[in-house]
Amino acid sequence: MGTAAPLIGAYTLLIVSPGPDFLAVFKASASRSRITGLYVAAGIVTGITAWALTGLLGAATLIDHCRWLYITVRTVGGLFLVYLGVCTTLAARRAEQPGKAEGIGTTPRTRGGREPGRAVQSWRLGLATNLTNPKQMTFFGAVFATLVPQVNLGHKTVLFVVMLAIAAGWYGVVAVLASQPVVTRGYQRVRRGVDMTMGLLFVCIGGALISGCA
Template identity: 45%
Template structure:
Protein backbone atom coordinates (compact mmCIF):
# COMPACT_ATOMS: atom_id res chain seq x y z
CA UNK A 1 0.00 0.00 0.00
CA UNK A 2 1.30 3.45 -0.94
CA UNK A 3 1.78 6.09 1.77
CA UNK A 4 1.32 8.94 -0.70
CA UNK A 5 -2.48 9.29 -0.31
CA UNK A 6 -2.27 9.81 3.45
CA UNK A 7 0.80 12.08 3.54
CA UNK A 8 -1.26 15.33 3.49
CA UNK A 9 -3.35 14.07 6.39
CA UNK A 10 -0.24 13.15 8.39
CA UNK A 11 1.29 16.54 7.65
CA UNK A 12 -1.72 18.33 9.10
CA UNK A 13 -1.79 15.93 12.04
CA UNK A 14 1.85 16.63 12.93
CA UNK A 15 1.13 20.36 13.12
CA UNK A 16 -2.00 19.80 15.20
CA UNK A 17 -0.49 17.36 17.69
CA UNK A 18 2.50 19.65 18.31
CA UNK A 19 0.33 22.66 19.13
CA UNK A 20 0.23 23.48 22.89
CA UNK A 21 -2.89 22.48 24.78
CA UNK A 22 -4.10 20.49 27.81
CA UNK A 23 -2.30 17.33 26.62
CA UNK A 24 1.00 19.18 26.35
CA UNK A 25 0.56 20.76 29.78
CA UNK A 26 -0.27 17.52 31.59
CA UNK A 27 2.74 15.71 30.10
CA UNK A 28 5.00 18.67 30.83
CA UNK A 29 3.84 18.94 34.45
CA UNK A 30 4.30 15.25 35.25
CA UNK A 31 7.69 15.11 33.54
CA UNK A 32 9.17 18.27 35.06
CA UNK A 33 7.60 17.66 38.47
CA UNK A 34 8.19 13.93 38.55
CA UNK A 35 10.26 11.99 36.08
CA UNK A 36 10.58 11.11 32.44
CA UNK A 37 8.90 7.76 33.06
CA UNK A 38 5.99 9.53 34.71
CA UNK A 39 5.66 11.81 31.71
CA UNK A 40 5.77 8.89 29.27
CA UNK A 41 3.01 7.10 31.18
CA UNK A 42 0.89 10.25 31.01
CA UNK A 43 1.73 10.48 27.30
CA UNK A 44 0.50 6.90 26.85
CA UNK A 45 -2.81 7.92 28.43
CA UNK A 46 -3.07 10.94 26.13
CA UNK A 47 -2.43 8.77 23.08
CA UNK A 48 -5.05 6.28 24.26
CA UNK A 49 -7.56 9.11 24.35
CA UNK A 50 -6.49 10.23 20.89
CA UNK A 51 -7.07 6.68 19.70
CA UNK A 52 -10.61 6.71 21.08
CA UNK A 53 -11.49 9.96 19.30
CA UNK A 54 -9.76 8.90 16.08
CA UNK A 55 -11.55 5.55 15.91
CA UNK A 56 -14.86 7.33 16.56
CA UNK A 57 -14.08 9.79 13.76
CA UNK A 58 -13.03 7.04 11.36
CA UNK A 59 -16.23 5.08 11.80
CA UNK A 60 -18.70 7.93 11.57
CA UNK A 61 -19.57 8.62 15.19
CA UNK A 62 -19.27 12.31 14.31
CA UNK A 63 -22.44 12.07 12.23
CA UNK A 64 -24.27 10.46 15.14
CA UNK A 65 -23.24 13.29 17.45
CA UNK A 66 -24.28 15.88 14.86
CA UNK A 67 -27.69 14.25 14.64
CA UNK A 68 -28.15 14.16 18.40
CA UNK A 69 -26.68 17.52 19.41
CA UNK A 70 -27.47 16.99 23.09
CA UNK A 71 -24.83 14.22 23.19
CA UNK A 72 -22.15 16.65 22.08
CA UNK A 73 -23.37 19.31 24.52
CA UNK A 74 -23.33 16.81 27.39
CA UNK A 75 -19.80 15.73 26.47
CA UNK A 76 -18.64 19.35 26.36
CA UNK A 77 -20.13 20.09 29.77
CA UNK A 78 -18.55 16.96 31.26
CA UNK A 79 -15.17 17.82 29.72
CA UNK A 80 -15.37 21.42 30.91
CA UNK A 81 -16.20 20.33 34.44
CA UNK A 82 -13.28 17.90 34.47
CA UNK A 83 -10.75 20.48 33.28
CA UNK A 84 -12.03 23.14 35.68
CA UNK A 85 -12.04 20.67 38.59
CA UNK A 86 -8.52 19.52 37.73
CA UNK A 87 -7.33 23.11 37.51
CA UNK A 88 -8.91 24.05 40.83
CA UNK A 89 -7.41 20.97 42.50
CA UNK A 90 -3.97 21.89 41.11
CA UNK A 91 -4.29 25.45 42.42
CA UNK A 92 -5.43 24.29 45.86
CA UNK A 93 -2.59 21.76 46.09
CA UNK A 94 -0.07 24.44 45.08
CA UNK A 95 -1.34 26.84 47.74
CA UNK A 96 -1.07 24.19 50.44
CA UNK A 97 2.36 23.07 49.31
CA UNK A 98 5.05 23.71 51.92
CA UNK A 99 8.51 25.06 51.01
CA UNK A 100 10.05 21.81 52.31
CA UNK A 101 8.06 19.82 49.75
CA UNK A 102 9.77 21.66 46.91
CA UNK A 103 13.07 20.17 48.03
CA UNK A 104 11.72 16.63 47.78
CA UNK A 105 13.64 14.44 45.31
CA UNK A 106 11.77 14.09 42.01
CA UNK A 107 11.91 10.29 42.23
CA UNK A 108 9.79 10.37 45.39
CA UNK A 109 7.27 12.74 43.83
CA UNK A 110 7.11 10.55 40.76
CA UNK A 111 6.11 7.49 42.80
CA UNK A 112 3.22 9.21 44.51
CA UNK A 113 0.55 9.30 41.81
CA UNK A 114 0.95 5.65 40.78
CA UNK A 115 1.43 4.32 37.28
CA UNK A 116 -2.25 3.71 36.57
CA UNK A 117 -3.25 7.14 37.87
CA UNK A 118 -0.63 8.80 35.68
CA UNK A 119 -1.95 7.00 32.60
CA UNK A 120 -5.51 7.86 33.63
CA UNK A 121 -4.60 11.53 34.09
CA UNK A 122 -3.42 11.68 30.47
CA UNK A 123 -6.44 9.73 29.22
CA UNK A 124 -9.05 11.86 31.00
CA UNK A 125 -7.33 15.11 30.06
CA UNK A 126 -7.55 14.16 26.39
CA UNK A 127 -11.08 12.79 26.59
CA UNK A 128 -12.22 15.98 28.33
CA UNK A 129 -12.16 17.79 24.97
CA UNK A 130 -15.04 16.47 22.79
CA UNK A 131 -14.11 18.99 20.10
CA UNK A 132 -11.54 16.37 19.11
CA UNK A 133 -14.36 14.23 17.71
CA UNK A 134 -15.47 17.04 15.42
CA UNK A 135 -11.85 17.67 14.41
CA UNK A 136 -11.18 14.04 13.52
CA UNK A 137 -14.46 13.81 11.63
CA UNK A 138 -13.53 16.86 9.54
CA UNK A 139 -9.92 15.70 9.10
CA UNK A 140 -10.87 12.27 7.78
CA UNK A 141 -13.72 13.61 5.65
CA UNK A 142 -11.46 16.12 3.91
CA UNK A 143 -8.05 14.41 3.74
CA UNK A 144 -8.56 10.66 4.02
CA UNK A 145 -8.99 9.17 0.51
CA UNK A 146 -12.61 8.23 -0.10
CA UNK A 147 -11.54 4.85 -1.47
CA UNK A 148 -9.65 4.02 1.75
CA UNK A 149 -10.31 0.44 2.79
CA UNK A 150 -10.04 -0.98 6.30
CA UNK A 151 -6.31 -1.67 5.92
CA UNK A 152 -5.56 1.92 4.88
CA UNK A 153 -7.66 3.25 7.74
CA UNK A 154 -5.78 1.03 10.19
CA UNK A 155 -2.41 2.16 8.84
CA UNK A 156 -3.50 5.79 9.02
CA UNK A 157 -4.63 5.39 12.62
CA UNK A 158 -1.42 3.58 13.58
CA UNK A 159 0.74 6.27 11.98
CA UNK A 160 -1.18 9.06 13.75
CA UNK A 161 -0.85 7.37 17.14
CA UNK A 162 2.85 6.72 16.55
CA UNK A 163 3.41 10.40 15.70
CA UNK A 164 1.50 11.50 18.81
CA UNK A 165 3.36 9.14 21.12
CA UNK A 166 6.73 10.12 19.65
CA UNK A 167 5.96 13.82 20.17
CA UNK A 168 4.70 13.56 23.73
CA UNK A 169 7.50 11.15 24.67
CA UNK A 170 9.97 13.73 23.35
CA UNK A 171 8.26 16.37 25.50
CA UNK A 172 8.53 14.06 28.52
CA UNK A 173 12.20 13.36 27.80
CA UNK A 174 13.12 17.03 27.46
CA UNK A 175 10.98 18.22 30.38
CA UNK A 176 12.43 15.47 32.56
CA UNK A 177 15.98 16.76 32.06
CA UNK A 178 17.75 17.40 35.39
CA UNK A 179 18.18 21.13 34.78
CA UNK A 180 14.48 21.53 33.98
CA UNK A 181 13.33 19.48 36.98
CA UNK A 182 15.58 21.54 39.26
CA UNK A 183 14.17 24.76 37.85
CA UNK A 184 10.64 23.44 38.16
CA UNK A 185 11.36 22.47 41.77
CA UNK A 186 12.38 26.04 42.62
CA UNK A 187 9.32 27.55 40.92
CA UNK A 188 6.89 24.69 41.45
CA UNK A 189 4.27 26.59 43.40
CA UNK A 190 4.06 29.44 40.90
CA UNK A 191 4.11 27.12 37.90
CA UNK A 192 1.42 24.89 39.38
CA UNK A 193 -0.73 27.94 40.06
CA UNK A 194 -0.23 29.00 36.44
CA UNK A 195 -0.96 25.50 35.12
CA UNK A 196 -4.08 25.24 37.26
CA UNK A 197 -5.27 28.60 35.96
CA UNK A 198 -4.72 27.50 32.36
CA UNK A 199 -6.75 24.33 32.90
CA UNK A 200 -9.57 26.35 34.43
CA UNK A 201 -9.47 28.72 31.46
CA UNK A 202 -9.47 25.87 28.94
CA UNK A 203 -12.39 24.26 30.73
CA UNK A 204 -14.31 27.54 30.71
CA UNK A 205 -13.86 27.76 26.93
CA UNK A 206 -15.58 24.39 26.54
CA UNK A 207 -18.74 25.48 28.37
CA UNK A 208 -21.52 25.81 25.77
CA UNK A 209 -22.69 29.40 25.25
Protein backbone atom coordinates in the same frame (compact mmCIF):
# COMPACT_ATOMS: atom_id res chain seq x y z
CA MET B 1 -3.45 8.37 -0.72
CA GLY B 2 -3.83 11.97 -1.90
CA THR B 3 -5.77 12.76 1.27
CA ALA B 4 -3.05 11.37 3.54
CA ALA B 5 -0.73 14.39 3.40
CA PRO B 6 -3.28 17.04 4.49
CA LEU B 7 -4.72 14.68 7.09
CA ILE B 8 -1.34 13.86 8.64
CA GLY B 9 -0.34 17.52 8.43
CA ALA B 10 -3.47 18.70 10.23
CA TYR B 11 -3.12 15.95 12.82
CA THR B 12 0.54 16.80 13.49
CA LEU B 13 -0.37 20.44 14.09
CA LEU B 14 -3.12 19.30 16.46
CA ILE B 15 -0.70 17.13 18.43
CA VAL B 16 2.21 19.56 18.76
CA SER B 17 0.08 22.62 19.57
CA PRO B 18 0.14 23.37 23.32
CA GLY B 19 -2.94 22.23 25.17
CA PRO B 20 -4.15 20.13 28.11
CA ASP B 21 -2.42 16.97 26.85
CA PHE B 22 0.95 18.69 26.51
CA LEU B 23 0.65 20.35 29.93
CA ALA B 24 -0.33 17.08 31.62
CA VAL B 25 2.73 15.24 30.28
CA PHE B 26 5.12 18.11 30.95
CA LYS B 27 3.91 18.60 34.51
CA ALA B 28 4.02 14.89 35.33
CA SER B 29 7.60 14.54 34.10
CA ALA B 30 8.91 17.80 35.55
CA SER B 31 7.29 17.42 38.97
CA ARG B 32 7.42 13.64 39.43
CA SER B 33 9.57 11.55 37.08
CA ARG B 34 10.14 10.60 33.47
CA ILE B 35 8.29 7.30 33.84
CA THR B 36 5.25 9.11 35.30
CA GLY B 37 5.20 11.41 32.30
CA LEU B 38 5.42 8.41 30.00
CA TYR B 39 2.48 6.78 31.78
CA VAL B 40 0.45 9.96 31.26
CA ALA B 41 1.55 9.96 27.61
CA ALA B 42 0.42 6.34 27.30
CA GLY B 43 -3.01 7.33 28.60
CA ILE B 44 -3.20 10.14 26.05
CA VAL B 45 -2.27 7.78 23.20
CA THR B 46 -4.95 5.36 24.46
CA GLY B 47 -7.47 8.19 24.26
CA ILE B 48 -6.34 9.08 20.75
CA THR B 49 -6.77 5.41 19.80
CA ALA B 50 -10.35 5.53 21.06
CA TRP B 51 -11.07 8.77 19.16
CA ALA B 52 -9.55 7.37 15.96
CA LEU B 53 -11.66 4.22 16.23
CA THR B 54 -14.82 6.25 16.79
CA GLY B 55 -13.87 8.28 13.72
CA LEU B 56 -13.44 5.14 11.63
CA LEU B 57 -16.77 3.78 12.88
CA GLY B 58 -18.57 7.07 12.34
CA ALA B 59 -19.38 7.70 16.01
CA ALA B 60 -17.27 10.86 16.13
CA THR B 61 -19.25 12.27 13.21
CA LEU B 62 -22.47 11.56 15.11
CA ILE B 63 -21.16 13.48 18.13
CA ASP B 64 -20.02 16.36 15.95
CA HIS B 65 -23.40 16.67 14.19
CA CYS B 66 -25.73 15.84 17.09
CA ARG B 67 -26.00 19.16 18.89
CA TRP B 68 -27.10 17.94 22.31
CA LEU B 69 -24.52 15.15 22.35
CA TYR B 70 -21.77 17.53 21.30
CA ILE B 71 -22.75 19.98 24.05
CA THR B 72 -22.81 17.15 26.60
CA VAL B 73 -19.33 15.92 25.68
CA ARG B 74 -18.00 19.49 25.60
CA THR B 75 -19.52 20.28 29.01
CA VAL B 76 -18.09 17.12 30.59
CA GLY B 77 -14.70 18.03 29.16
CA GLY B 78 -15.01 21.55 30.52
CA LEU B 79 -15.96 20.32 33.99
CA PHE B 80 -12.98 17.95 34.05
CA LEU B 81 -10.59 20.75 33.06
CA VAL B 82 -12.07 23.01 35.76
CA TYR B 83 -11.61 20.20 38.30
CA LEU B 84 -8.04 19.63 37.14
CA GLY B 85 -7.34 23.35 37.32
CA VAL B 86 -8.79 23.75 40.80
CA CYS B 87 -6.79 20.79 42.12
CA THR B 88 -3.59 22.11 40.56
CA THR B 89 -4.16 25.65 41.87
CA LEU B 90 -4.98 24.50 45.41
CA ALA B 91 -1.95 22.20 45.45
CA ALA B 92 0.24 25.08 44.29
CA ARG B 93 -1.05 27.29 47.11
CA ARG B 94 -0.14 24.57 49.61
CA ALA B 95 3.25 23.94 48.03
CA GLU B 96 5.12 25.90 50.69
CA GLN B 97 3.70 23.63 53.40
CA PRO B 98 5.73 20.38 53.51
CA GLY B 99 3.68 17.26 52.90
CA LYS B 100 0.61 19.15 51.73
CA ALA B 101 1.32 19.68 48.06
CA GLU B 102 -0.64 16.61 47.04
CA GLY B 103 -2.57 17.43 43.90
CA ILE B 104 -2.84 16.04 40.41
CA GLY B 105 0.70 15.69 39.15
CA THR B 106 2.19 17.55 42.14
CA THR B 107 3.80 14.88 44.31
CA PRO B 108 7.55 15.19 44.91
CA ARG B 109 9.97 13.79 42.37
CA THR B 110 11.03 10.20 42.98
CA ARG B 111 14.53 8.84 42.64
CA GLY B 112 15.00 6.45 39.79
CA GLY B 113 11.57 7.33 38.42
CA ARG B 114 9.83 4.45 40.26
CA GLU B 115 6.42 5.18 41.75
CA PRO B 116 4.70 1.93 42.76
CA GLY B 117 0.92 2.18 42.53
CA ARG B 118 0.93 5.40 40.50
CA ALA B 119 1.17 3.89 37.03
CA VAL B 120 -2.58 3.34 36.62
CA GLN B 121 -3.39 6.70 38.20
CA SER B 122 -1.06 8.51 35.79
CA TRP B 123 -2.39 6.54 32.81
CA ARG B 124 -5.97 7.39 33.77
CA LEU B 125 -5.07 11.06 34.09
CA GLY B 126 -3.70 11.04 30.53
CA LEU B 127 -6.72 9.13 29.24
CA ALA B 128 -9.25 11.44 30.90
CA THR B 129 -7.39 14.56 29.76
CA ASN B 130 -7.43 13.40 26.15
CA LEU B 131 -10.99 12.06 26.04
CA THR B 132 -12.32 15.36 27.38
CA ASN B 133 -10.22 17.42 24.97
CA PRO B 134 -12.63 19.14 22.51
CA LYS B 135 -9.88 19.50 19.91
CA GLN B 136 -9.79 15.73 19.54
CA MET B 137 -13.55 15.52 19.13
CA THR B 138 -13.58 18.24 16.48
CA PHE B 139 -10.69 16.74 14.52
CA PHE B 140 -11.90 13.15 14.48
CA GLY B 141 -15.54 14.16 14.02
CA ALA B 142 -14.92 16.58 11.17
CA VAL B 143 -11.54 16.45 9.42
CA PHE B 144 -10.76 12.78 10.04
CA ALA B 145 -14.26 11.49 9.32
CA THR B 146 -14.44 13.53 6.12
CA LEU B 147 -11.11 12.47 4.58
CA VAL B 148 -10.73 8.86 5.79
CA PRO B 149 -13.73 7.38 3.89
CA GLN B 150 -11.93 8.33 0.67
CA VAL B 151 -9.21 5.69 1.21
CA ASN B 152 -9.36 1.89 1.38
CA LEU B 153 -8.98 -0.31 4.46
CA GLY B 154 -5.26 -0.85 3.94
CA HIS B 155 -4.58 2.87 3.73
CA LYS B 156 -6.82 3.49 6.74
CA THR B 157 -4.74 1.03 8.75
CA VAL B 158 -1.51 2.75 7.70
CA LEU B 159 -2.93 6.16 8.61
CA PHE B 160 -4.09 4.83 11.96
CA VAL B 161 -0.63 3.44 12.80
CA VAL B 162 1.17 6.59 11.60
CA MET B 163 -1.08 8.85 13.67
CA LEU B 164 -0.53 6.80 16.82
CA ALA B 165 3.22 6.78 16.15
CA ILE B 166 3.24 10.59 15.81
CA ALA B 167 1.36 11.01 19.10
CA ALA B 168 3.49 8.47 20.97
CA GLY B 169 6.69 9.96 19.60
CA TRP B 170 5.78 13.55 20.38
CA TYR B 171 4.53 13.00 23.92
CA GLY B 172 7.40 10.61 24.59
CA VAL B 173 9.85 13.36 23.60
CA VAL B 174 8.01 15.85 25.83
CA ALA B 175 8.20 13.43 28.77
CA VAL B 176 11.92 12.82 28.26
CA LEU B 177 12.84 16.49 27.79
CA ALA B 178 10.71 17.66 30.72
CA SER B 179 12.49 15.19 33.01
CA GLN B 180 15.98 16.48 32.19
CA PRO B 181 17.80 17.91 35.26
CA VAL B 182 18.13 21.40 33.79
CA VAL B 183 14.37 21.50 33.17
CA THR B 184 13.35 20.01 36.50
CA ARG B 185 15.66 22.35 38.44
CA GLY B 186 14.22 25.34 36.64
CA TYR B 187 10.69 24.04 37.16
CA GLN B 188 11.23 23.50 40.90
CA ARG B 189 12.47 27.11 41.29
CA VAL B 190 9.32 28.57 39.74
CA ARG B 191 6.99 25.67 40.42
CA ARG B 192 4.44 27.51 42.52
CA GLY B 193 3.96 30.29 39.97
CA VAL B 194 3.89 27.90 37.02
CA ASP B 195 1.38 25.60 38.72
CA MET B 196 -0.85 28.51 39.69
CA THR B 197 -0.79 29.80 36.11
CA MET B 198 -1.39 26.31 34.71
CA GLY B 199 -4.29 25.72 37.09
CA LEU B 200 -5.94 29.04 36.23
CA LEU B 201 -5.44 28.29 32.52
CA PHE B 202 -7.22 24.95 32.90
CA VAL B 203 -10.09 26.66 34.72
CA CYS B 204 -10.39 29.33 32.03
CA ILE B 205 -10.36 26.78 29.20
CA GLY B 206 -12.88 24.62 31.03
CA GLY B 207 -15.11 27.60 31.73
CA ALA B 208 -14.99 28.63 28.08
CA LEU B 209 -16.01 25.13 27.02
CA ILE B 210 -18.92 25.03 29.46
CA SER B 211 -20.16 28.46 28.40
CA GLY B 212 -19.77 27.59 24.72
CA CYS B 213 -17.16 30.29 24.05
CA ALA B 214 -14.52 27.79 22.90
